[in-house]
Amino acid sequence: MKSFGYVKARTTEDAVHSFVSLPDARFLGGGTNLVDLMKLGVEAPGTLIDVSALPLDTISELPGGGLRVGATVRNSDLAAHPAVRRGWPVLSQALLSGASGQLRNVATTGGNLLQRTRCPYFQDTGQPCNKREPGSGCAAVEGVNRDHAVLGHSAHCVATHPSDMAVALAALDAEVELVGPGGQRTLPVADFHRLPGDRPEQDTVIRPGELITSVLIPASSAGMPSAYRKVRDRASYAFALVSVAAVLAVGDDGLIRYARLGFGGVAHKPWRAVAAESLLIGAPAGEDTYRRAVEAEMSHAAPLSGNAFKVKLARDLAVDTLVRLADRG
Structure with missing residues (x-):
């Protein structure tokens, strides 16, 4: 070292x-x-x-029913917080699926958002990787890419973002608060991470010197049926092949009045399924509706040589999750 x-x-x-x-x-x-x-x-x-040691380790309720989560709050504390478990179980479930108990006791909210890809070519300094060394190439494009992206990737990078928590936060319309040399600013979690384009070395839109101070969870989805489900190669301590974060509320008339959907393990960033959401809201609840919406979202997929299975896996997992949430609601 x-x-x-x-x-x-x-x-x-x-x-x-x-x-x-x-x-x-x-x-x-x-x-x-x-x-x-x-x-x-x-x-x-x-x-x-x-x-x-910064005073950023508390979880506080906001006027109107939302939460402010400090950047140094440990993942284990956030997952176990009564308000999170009661109001936003999708977030608690995502955190508990993310790592071992020992890691959750150390890992922080801000650090979780900033963690880097687990692409083996990125972690191997003997391999070309545009994310690690811009301009060197992407070995995964023609290499072993079973675990890599099917949405939003580019010729320069096909890596996926590893966070479970960030997928849930994106689906909850959460926001990130930052402070830096230019002052304070707030932006949606869904816009915090970026697609690779021709600058894959830039994981996020964070500016030099900016520090995450907190995450804001709005009250808009509090108490609604929500769930995080994750498919991985082994039952514990593994990153997602595909994951789904979903919030779904169905009215007494059988129409979907609220829907949020996010995918993990499929892109360079937590993938907010905006196309699917637009087809879900106002439509009659039911498996046919869910399938049409998710298929519209996954129509943008461009699988690589080794991961075409992810498209069907993501679609089926999302549909099944929405069916279960509707039954629960």
Whole structure:
């Protein structure tokens, strides 16, 4: 491991100032992803700015019924919080499916959003990877790509985003609050991560020196039937081949009055199924409706040589999840 500097930030202003003033700095929360990448030689920060002591470790209720989740709230605490389990079970389920208990006890909300792909070509410094070394190529395009993207990828990168939590947050219309050299700003989680295009090294739209301070969960879907389901190669401690986060509310007239749908494991970012949602809202609840909506969303898929099965898997998982939510509602 290469040597690096270390700074313990006491305030958000201190953290941002240190990032701007120190070369090749990185923020360090739980470190469950960053430290692994440092060991692999993928990341080589000049300085680690430890933000774990910042006063960002609380979950508070907002006027109107939403939640503010601090960036350093541990995944285990967020998953177990009574308000989350009661109002947004999709988020709790996503977190509990995301890693081992030991990792959830360390990993943070902000760090979870910023974790990087687990593409083996990205993690292997002996392989070409545009995400790790722009312009070197993407070995996965013609390589072993069973676990890779079927939506939104480009010739420059076919990696997928690994977070379970982020898929649920995107489906919940959550927002990210940031502070940086340019001040504070808020943006939707669904817009926080980006598709690879010709700049796959940029995972998010975060600006240099910006620090995630909290995540806002609106009250719009609180208490509605919701679920997160994940298909993986083994029953625990594995990243998603395909996952689905869904919120569905059906009125007394049998028409769908609220629908949110997100996919994980299929794209460079948590995939918000906007096309499917537009076909669901106002339509009669039922398997035929769900299937037509999800098929419209998956019509944009462009599977690679080794992962065509993901298209059917995502479609069937989403339809079955919506059927179950409607029955529950």
